[in-house]
Amino acid sequence: MYSTLVQVDELNDLLAAGSVLIADCSYDLFDTAAGRKAWHEARIPGAVHVDLGKDLSSVSDGTNGRHPLPDRETLAARLRELGLDRDMQVVAYDRSGGFYAARLWWSLRWLGHEAVAVLDGGFQAWCEAGGAVESGDAAARPAGDFTASASLEPEPIGADEILSGLAEGAHRILDARDAARFRGEPAPLDTVSGHIPGAVCRCYRDNLGPDGRLVSVEQLRAAFDPLIAGVERGAVVSQCGSGVTACHNLLAMRHAGLGGARLYPGSWSEWTADPSRPIATGD
Missing domain, CATH: 3.40.250.10 (Rhodanese-like domain)
Structure with a gap:
């Protein structure tokens, strides 16, 4: 498996x-x-x-x-x-x-x-690698028997829980967006620029080498360990623009033996939908 x-x-x-x-x-x-x-x-x-x-x-x-x-x-x-x-x-x-x-x-x-x-x-x-490729309409597949069962991932976190924990620093938030968006430079996908106060930038692209493959486990650990040092794994939150690239950081962390962080599915696009939520800018 x-x-x-x-x-x-x-x-x-x-x-x-x-x-x-x-x-x-x-x-x-x-x-x-x-x-x-x-x-x-x-x-x-x-x-x-x-x-x-x-x-x-x-x-x-x-x-x-x-x-x-x-x-x-x-x-x-x-x-x-x-x-x-x-x-x-x-x-x-x-x-x-x-x-x-x-x-x-x-x-x-x-x-x-x-x-x-x-x-x-x-x-x-x-x-x-010379793998075979097909095109056109796909042949119909018979339906499977898959059913949902208990989650293997921690419960996703919502904006209210993040907001309530900001003052105490209850969560270590890893922002998977690039550094420019994190700092607050304008970007096409963001209606408001900046980041969640207290978050740190860990761009998902840094998980990849020049060949488009994940870098080694050792490199991933060297990158993530300092960001989550001293923090209980369940208090680590992965976020991005809309809960997509955040999953890439979660994949990289689990591959490196650092699983257990939570996904913030709404991410920046949800956070900024409410103008009362605080926003930080800069590095």
Whole structure:
């Protein structure tokens, strides 16, 4: 069973064995139809498309962030429809460094499914290794028997709990956005610039090496250990713009043996929806 990362050769072995659901999570925040189009044009054989907006999020009402979590049973039903069985290994990939795939990884763990991993290096690594590619409409898959069970991840945290703990420094908040957005420089996705007071910047891109794969466990530990030193694991919170790239930090931490942090699904897009919540700027 793979529970964080899968390498290309390992995915080939899983395909040969025949019990794997491959999920193409390709997406584009600025062109929401682009991910499915890319999947239709070229994908790992047998891969289904899992859409961030339609499958891994519920409807945003303007106060709950851009990509609020879906209802657990609704998501479980969608995954059954795509062919997921209870005992099946899931391998998620995308074309963007793995951060959309990481949202599916976290979501499946939230539904109690441990056998889920992200393809290290994504679709690019698959193609570079000479992996087969298919295109066009996908053959229908029989429905699976997957059902949600107890979460394998800590309970997600909400804005009210973060706000109530700010004065006491109850949480160590890791912001997965880039340094410019964290400091407060204007960005297309942010209606208000800055960060949650007390948060520290840990951009998800720093989890990746030049080849688009996760850096070594040793490098990840060296990066995250100083940020969470002296903090109980359940008090560590991963946040970003809308609860997506935050999952990439959670994946990297668990791969490095530092699991147990909580996801703030609403993240910055929810936090700034209420003008009474405090905002900090600068480094």
